[in-house]
Amino acid sequence: MRILVQKFGGTSVANLECMKKVRGKVLAGLEKGYKMVVVLSARSGETNRLLALADEWSASPDPAECDSLVSTGEQASIALFTMLLKDSGVKARSLLGFQIPIITDSDFGKARILSIDSAGLMKLLEEYDVLVVAGFQGCTEDRRITTLGRGGSDTSAVAVAAALGSVECEIYTDVDGVYTTDPNLCSTARKMDRVSYDEMLEMASMGAKVLHIRSVEFAKKYKVPVHVRSTFTDNPGTLVTQEDSTMEAVLVSGIAYDKDQARVTMHGLPDQPGIAASIFGPLSEQGVLVDMIVQNSSLDGNTADITFTVSRKELKKALEICEDIRKNIGATEVRHDAGVAKVSAIGVGMRNHSGVAARAFAALQAEGINILMISTSEIKITILIQEKYVELAVRILHDTFGLDWDIGM
Numbered sequence: 001m002r003i004l005v006q007k008f009g010g011t012s013v014a015n016l017e018c019m020k021k022v023r024g025k026v027l028a029g030l031e032k033g034y035k036m037v038v039v040l041s042a043r044s045g046e047t048n049r050l051l052a053l054a055d056e057w058s059a060s061p062d063p064a065e066c067d068s069l070v071s072t073g074e075q076a077s078i079a080l081f082t083m084l085l086k087d088s089g090v091k092a093r094s095l096l097g098f099q100i101p102i103i104t105d106s107d108f109g110k111a112r113i114l115s116i117d118s119a120g121l122m123k124l125l126e127e128y129d130v131l132v133v134a135g136f137q138g139c140t141e142d143r144r145i146t147t148l149g150r151g152g153s154d155t156s157a158v159a160v161a162a163a164l165g166s167v168e169c170e171i172y173t174d175v176d177g178v179y180t181t182d183p184n185l186c187s188t189a190r191k192m193d194r195v196s197y198d199e200m201l202e203m204a205s206m207g208a209k210v211l212h213i214r215s216v217e218f219a220k221k222y223k224v225p226v227h228v229r230s231t232f233t234d235n236p237g238t239l240v241t242q243e244d245s246t247m248e249a250v251l252v253s254g255i256a257y258d259k260d261q262a263r264v265t266m267h268g269l270p271d272q273p274g275i276a277a278s279i280f281g282p283l284s285e286q287g288v289l290v291d292m293i294v295q296n297s298s299l300d301g302n303t304a305d306i307t308f309t310v311s312r313k314e315l316k317k318a319l320e321i322c323e324d325i326r327k328n329i330g331a332t333e334v335r336h337d338a339g340v341a342k343v344s345a346i347g348v349g350m351r352n353h354s355g356v357a358a359r360a361f362a363a364l365q366a367e368g369i370n371i372l373m374i375s376t377s378e379i380k381i382t383i384l385i386q387e388k389y390v391e392l393a394v395r396i397l398h399d400t401f402g403l404d405w406d407i408g409m
């Protein structure tokens with residue numbers, strides 16, 4: 001049995017007209033001889049509407065009931081779409097997470113998938129040509145409904161694809177693929193034909209919103225090729241897949257950025273063992289996610305400065321915690337800057353080529369952009385700059401690493 005999993009996002013199932021386009025994609029899969037599993041999101045705006053309702057009804061909505069409520073968005077989508085398929089004479093049925101079941105842990109609102117009854121799905125596929133599955137949801141062992149976190153339908157789809165051995169997982173959306181950078185910021189951004197799992201993970205974590213990050217982790221773990229493409233065209237999209245030698249030949253494959261950054265510096269810390277732990281311990285205990293970290297020692301070797309970045313939403317909390325720590329360990333001062341942003345150049349080619357950082361720094365220098373912090377990983381260089389330079393920096397780096405459209409000049 002050849003199985004193809006297709007997932008359609010909220011804008012693809014927004015109304016009857018859009019759903020007819022979705023039906024076209026599903027029928028095309030059937031014509032190619034596949035048994036189809038179609039994972040749907042809630043219609044666009046629906047999840048937000050339901051979450052707002054919960055907040056209206058309750059001062060602190062019960063997490064389990066909240067999941068029970070928001071999961072109904074997907075329930076409506078799958079029922080409506082299955083009706084449409086049946087009207088076209090297709091043997092189809094809808095399935096909610098708990099009917100399959102897709103078993104998750106009990107972390108309501110951001111549950112993780114533990115198992116999927118693939119044998120049950122295979123059996124149903126003998127009877128039906130299309131199974132229409134609700135994305136974003138699962139249930140605990142004791143059958144409480146859970147959801148997987150915002151954007152989680154991608155993860156449902158990839159997990160089902162992995163469980164069923166689907167040839168690939170097609171993720172249909174309202175853009176035609178993954179771009180070398182944000183096309184709204186840089187008009188020369190190009191759609192990528194292929195991108196590796198690791199590059200996609202770095203891009204997603206930098207706020208490239210195309211795919212739910214956990215879906216990429218799943219795809220990488222189970223080696224499921226993910227094809228991101230548009231519901232509204234027939235163009236090939238971007239294949240997110242395993243790395244190969246042609247990908248390594250490209251130095252930088254994308255430029256990502258994140259404006260949701262704030263910088264905190266603790267000055268004049270005693271330079272002795274345990275100081276970093278005494279700062280980052282309390283921050284993590286109170287749920288503050290820290291991103292870049294840099295420590296510098298003073299010339300006399302007695303004191304150190306530690307600078308780190310957090311999301312702007314968490315700046316206030318981070319400052320309060322740091323102020324307490326400052327008093328306890330006797331640092332001189334805590335400073336902050338909420339007007340910073342990070343820009344990253346990402347590419348698996350960096351594993352085998354040197355000089356990428358130097359080229360990036362030189363390009364920024366030529367535009368008079370001051371670098372505030374730098375961090376690197378095997379396939380990424382991240383630079384913290386003033387937020388007002390983000391657009392310029394993205395364009396400069398995009399051009400420097402040859403990612404611009406070939407405009408024939």
Ligand code: ASP
Pocket residue numbers: 009010041042047048073135136149150151152153154
């Ligand atoms: N409907 C959910 C959300 O809006 C899940 C998804 O669309 O992927 O976040």
Ligand code: MG
Pocket residue numbers: 009151154210211212
């Ligand atoms: Mg999405």
